[in-house]
Amino acid sequence: MTSAKSVTVRSATEQDRPAIAALQETGFGMRYGDDERALHHQLWPVERALVAVDNGRVVGHTTDITMTVTVPGQHTVRAAGVSGVAVAPTHRRRGILRELYTAQHERTESDGLPLTVFTASEATIYGRFGYDTAILDTAITIDRRRAEFRPSTPDPGGVELATLAESASHIEEVYGRWQRQVPGAQARPAAKWGMVFADVERHRDGATSLFVLVHPDGYALYRRRYRDHRSIVSVVELRAATQQAHLALWRVLLSIDLVDSVEAEISDDDPLPYLLTDSRAVRVTRRGDSLWARVMDVPAALTARAYRHDLDTVLAVHDPFRSAGGEFALRVRDGVAECEPTTRPAELVFDINVLGALYFGAHRARVLAAAHRIRVEDVPALRAFDEAFTTDRMPELGWFF
Structure with a gap:
């Protein structure tokens, strides 16, 4: 049996395109048609792809492009839109996805993007990487x-x-x-x-x-x-x-x-x-669910969107996969947020995927707290947090990727 240690993750090249296409067709159970192949290559440039290679054979793949996404308040944020995530059925349960995602997210951090989004084929995989359903x-x-x-x-x-x-x-x-x-x-x-x-x-x-x-x-x-x-x-x-x-x-x-x-x-x-x-x-x-999201930079993401009510609270955010967590003071006045690391005691404690769930307004903080996804140290703080994150319009996915 091949171990993850024998697999190398690297940037893809033009020569990898046939193997990438074959892997995705196998993973997603479809065949690309000639009428879409060239357009697909334009949308997903090979230089943005990462591949996992075992003895010269492509056994894993992920890619991304930088997207412009509308956030509450009719503002926009730049986000890494991840797609084509696949691991060969012959190489399951060997840590290859984690290796690919580690490289993927290191690149996103280097690019300075505050958010990563994708449309998921399965719902049980990505929570451990800090993602949650962001649009329904x-x-x-x-x-x-x-x-x-x-x-x-x-x-x-x-x-x-x-x-x-x-x-x-x-x-x-x-x-x-x-x-x-x-x-x-x-x-x-x-x-x-x-x-x-x-x-x-x-x-x-x-x-x-x-x-x-x-x-x-x-x-x-x-x-x-x-x-x-x-x-x-x-x-x-x-x-x-x-x-x-x-x-x-x-x-x-x-x-x-x-x-x-x-x-x-x-x-x-x-x-x-x-x-x-x-x-x-x-x-x-x-x-x-139609979109999943992960916050890559808490202050940058939270100050990019608008809020419905004023707020002054401290959040303790745990990141089990990367290092975006910490304690943050979040202050909102007239819909505009300031957010920075702090040493003040936290009033609300949660994993970073909770921020992904709340970010566009699809979920309510009070419901996540009732589901034990948010630990509440101060009940009025939860109420204010919940009201601040509500939106006048429910989020929608623009296009599937």
Whole structure:
């Protein structure tokens, strides 16, 4: 049996690309198509990849790019967006992932990035590295026959049919407006837009190519599929920079003929169920996480976002994987934070992954305290901490990576 000691972690080279692709296809159970390979290489430059090598064979991989992510208060932060994490099934349980992640996070620290984020394929692996679920999403199915809007619900209109080619610039512009409003949403690089507009075959999952609806302040991308003799509209992406655009797009999506149901993912504060006469027409089919986050630099991360209430407290943060922990004085006035190391006694004690869970506003501190994830030395301090971290808008993932 090969031990972790025989494996070397190093920067990847262009010659490693075929082996990296084969490892990822094995790990994630898919095949890259020719229509996405070049775009994938542009999005994830090989010079950002790290590989674990055993006797010349690539047996592990991770990579990242620097992302611009919106945080509460419509501010932005630079973050390491990690992707493609895979270890060969022949080399499990040998510490290779830890070696890769150690090198990955050393590089992120060297780059001075306060946050690391990724979309996880498994939920039980990354807590020990200081990560937690930072954004949640809800998959829904809407019974088209029961989806009637309340008489008081306005009809803003303004939606038109379009093609990807003719609406590309509008889609990018609207996405940018939406992204700057929404905690957790990332700016989308050109290579990722290339994948969207290429409408990659592998991403269709047996459905049609993309249909497009546009509104001056929004757009919806959807596919048609047929399952068990039922006709389904599958909403791939709906982005609206205004509530009027959101409502107008949903009115059209729920009025398409020859459709039995509409499938989509929505945020926790999406008003859609409340717009209908029968809220049960919107049925939750899955509740899950869409983004994980780890705070790399506590003062830098906490001073990058805004807060809802004033706060003056001391946090004891334990970091089991890196050295970002310590005792920190966090003071907030008028939404603006100051944070620095301190020798004052802590009022709240927790592992660093708790900050990842709270950072974008998806979770409440009081709930994590009830789950024994936060040790409370001062009860009023917990209440103030909980209120300060709440957000006016629930976070959403901008694009999957």
